[in-house]
Amino acid sequence: MSVFKAATSERYATFPLLRRLVVDEALVHWPRYVAAxxxxxxxxxxxxxxxxxxGTMINAAYVEKNYREIVAIGxxxxxxxxxxxxxTYGSAVMVSWIGxxxxxxxxxxxxxxLxxxxxxxxxxxxxxxxxSRLTTGAQSVSSVINVLITAAGRDFMSLIGLTFVMVTEDPIMSLSAVVIAPPALLLMRKLVRRVRGIARMQFTGGTRIIETMQEAIQGLRMIKAFGLEDEMRRRLDTSVASVEHESNKMARVANRSAPMMEIFAGFTISLAIIYGGYRVIDTGATxxxxxxxxxxxxxxxxxxxxLARLNLDLNNNxxxxxxxxxxxxxxPGEPxxxxxxxxxxxxARLEFDDVRFSYRAGTPVLRGMSFAVExxxxxxxVGASGGGKSTVLNLILRFYDVDSxxxxxxxxxxxxxxxHSLRRQIAYVGQIVHLFRGTIRDNIALGKxxxxxxxxxxxxxxxxAHDFILDFPLGYDTPVGEHGLQLSGGQRQRIAIARALIKDAPIILLDEATASLDSESERMVQDAIAExxxxxxxxxxxxRLSTIMHADSILVVEGGLIVESGRHEELLCKNGRYASFYRLQLKEQSDVREPIAAV
Ligand SMILES: Nc1ncnc2c1ncn2[C@@H]1O[C@H](COP(=O)(O)OP(=O)(O)OP(=O)(O)O)[C@@H](O)[C@H]1O
Ligand SMILES: [Mg+2]
Known part of the structure; x- marks a missing residue:
């Protein structure tokens, strides 16, 4: 699924990752760490x-029966x-702050x-x-740091303090507590590997769920129109079921250590009780x-x-x-x-000189294109769909770099x-109009x-666009909705044109800028574009013919080449590709008009 580098390389092994986390992410916050x-x-x-x-309290109460001491201890x-x-409060706040x-x-x-x-x-x-990588990743980084500080700070230091108490109270008995450690650690080592595998599967499955959801949100219109509800449900079901399965597996594996640990501990405690009782009764300990x-x-x-689970929790995160x-x-693709x-x-003279380009190796899209724009x-x-027209604009904007x-x-x-300096000089209206979340005013202002x-x-x-904008009750403050979905296609297009106009750039690239306009608005937009x-x-x-007819120069693109060029009339006289293209469009237009005329 992913084309990112596989996670198995040396660089992403446990220790280098931890070192990087502690050095890169954590050391800069060292005063907070010290405080925590x-x-x-x-x-x-x-x-x-x-x-x-x-212990002191019990001695005071049961052995010395000293009431004042008891109160002092209380x-x-x-x-x-x-x-x-x-x-506790302070350290929790510190650790969260760092996280x-x-x-x-x-x-x-x-x-x-991005x-x-x-x-x-x-x-x-x-x-x-x-x-998905961003949300999971950022959260995990903070969890790892959290686990590390808590382990190194609270747990490790508590353990030292408590061991000190145990050793001072009863050195021999303390040894029995140590016996529990080696088998426990061994058990954990075995589990770590499995946990890592399962956590990866959980992530992949989780990503797939988000993908399906996002697609469903964006394509809700199509899902409803084509009745694809069941199909989409089936797609989601597969991912959800697999994540559920992995999560259950994780629960079993990660908790496998618990029963063993409890049994070890119970064994040690029972030993401590018996031995401790013996010490008090027979050897006169208090x-x-x-x-x-x-x-x-x-x-x-x-x-x-x-602490025994530390490795397990770390690897999971x-x-x-x-x-x-x-x-x-x-x-980065675009450093x-x-x-x-x-x-x-x-x-601002633009020239293509024998440009070749392919999106995928082996399938050339532009095959030696040369022309100049004055x-x-x-x-x-102009030219048939898939000929490479939008690709020409993609290359001028350097969305892609030419092959030769x-x-x-x-x-x-x-x-x-x-x-940056190139794109600053270009105003662009794309084939698919994209508006950003916000109001109409915000969207136009993004151009400048x-x-x-x-x-x-x-x-x-x-x-x-001014007139239709004022027709909205909120005028320029009308929200456009996500991707501009609260506007009609033609309205979106005119806002995109306004956004390009305000940029006031010396080079203008328009991709089918009038495609979704009715004839009346198209004529108005044509006037705007001419201006x-x-x-x-x-x-x-x-x-549309209207745009083509007024152009100073027409380039006919076919199969990644300019096959004809000239003004409208010249090209018609040539009676070549353009002429047949033109006739086809004329016919289409009259086909549309006739039935209307007949009504
Ligand atoms: N991102 C991409 N990855 C791979 N191939 C692509 C990509 N974008 C376009 N193509 C291919 O490149 C060719 C030219 O596409 P382009 O978008 O330039 O056509 P066009 O002339 O603008 O067509 P239309 O009139 O339909 O907009 C097509 O065959 C298309 O499938
Ligand atoms: Mg195109």
Whole structure:
């Protein structure tokens, strides 16, 4: 499913990943770490001290029968718990703060990464895989850090403190507690490998669920129109069932250690009780020693169990960290090239020189295309579907780079100038209009950040959008909905044209800009485009005759080549490809008109 680098490489092994996490992500926040660790040390001390205090209390009550001491111990215990309460609160806040910061850092990094990808990036993979990696990954990074700090801080230090109490109270008995460790660790080692495999499967399945959901959301219209509900349900079902299955497997494997651990612990505790009783009865140890030891042992049990599971929990979460780093580490498709010289425009003359290009190796789309587009002229690309017209615009915008040949603007090869400087000089209206979430005003203003209200209205008027915008009750504040779905196709198109107009760029690329307009609005938009094109270099792709007829030059694209070029009348005289194309369209138009005329 994924084309990201497989996670098996050395780089993504447990230890290098942990080192990277601790050095890259964590060390920058070291003051908070130190604070968290200090607070955890206080917690650990308080826990160990309370075990010790229990013994003292029992001796005071049962052996010495000293009432004043008991009260003093009671007050002390209260104080210990107050200290522990604040330390617990403080360390939890610190650890969360670090975790949240790491999540935020990674979200920013992933988004930067996304912006640096080329247009072809998502042709090979589903867009939600990216989102899924981001959410799982960022969360996992913070979980791993959390597990690490908690283990190193609270659990490890508690264990040291409690061991100290145990050893001081009863050194021999403490040895028996150590016996439990080797078999427990051995058991854990075996489980780690399996947990890693299952966690990966869970992630893959989870991604598939999100993909299916996202597709269903975007294609809801089609699903309903074609009655595809059951088919979509079936697709989701397969992924959901597999994730459920993997999760159950995870539950079984990850918890497999629990019964063994409990049995080991029960065995040790029963030994401690018998031996401790023997010490009190036969060798004259105080009951306080016995109870302190037992309390310390019982309190040590939970942190010890968590430490034993540490590797397991880490590996479970590291799967998420790996999927994140795989994306962050993959080389960007469109690395920053701002160090290249900027495009210097004078006449804005655009030229294709024997350009060859293919999206996939072995299937050439452009096969040696050469033409020039002059300033103050409208050049139109026409031709059958799939001929490579939109590809020409993709290459001018450097969404893709040419395989061979050159694209020149004022004599500069666009491959040698920075992408930003190139794109800044181009206003583009794509074949599929994309509007962003927000209002109509927001969307027009995206063409020129910081545009004034007057500029926005002027652009909308020029694109013949002003009138329909004012017809909405909210006017320019009308929300367009996700992808602009709350507007009609023609309205979306005119807003996209306004967005291009406001950019006021010297080069204009229009891909079927008038495709979804009725004849009346099309004529208005044509006027707008004619106005827009004055003094600029314009390349327009259109199927409608009206656009084609007024163009200064028409290039007929077929099979990735320019097969004819000239003005409308010249091409008609030639009686070649263009002429037959034209006649076909005329016929289509009259076919449409006749029945209407007959009514
Ligand atoms: N991202 C892509 N990956 C692979 N092949 C692609 C991609 N985009 C387009 N193609 C292929 O390249 C060829 C030219 O596509 P292009 O979009 O340039 O055609 P077009 O002339 O604009 O057609 P239309 O008039 O239908 O818009 C087509 O055969 C198409 O299948
Ligand atoms: Mg196209």
């Amino acid at each position: 660790l200090v607070l955890m040390a206080i917690m650990a001390g308080a826990t160990a001290f309370s075990a010790y205090l229990l 007050v002390l215990a209260m104080l210990i718990f107050v200290v522990k309460a604040f330390a 949240n910061r790491i999540v935020a850092d990674n979200q920013r990094r992933m988004f930067d990464k 912006l640096q990808e080329d247009i072809g990036f998502f042709a090979d993979r589903h867009s939600s895989e990216f989102i 009951p306080g020693q016995f109870f302190s030891f037992l309390a310390a042992f019982l309190l040590a049990y939970e942190p010890a169990k968590r 590291l799967v998420g960290v790996r999927v994140l780093y795989e994306v962050i580490d993959s080389p 920053d090239d701002d160090d290249k010289p900027p495009l210097a425009l004078s006449a 300033r103050d002229k409208v050049t139109a690309l 040949g050159r694209i020149l603007i004022d004599g500069q090869n666009i491959a040698d100038v920075s992408r 950040l910081g545009a004034s209200e007057a500029e926005i209205v002027a652009a909308a008027k020029a694109a013949h 827009l094109c004055k003094g600029r270099t314009t390349l327009v792709i259109a199927h």
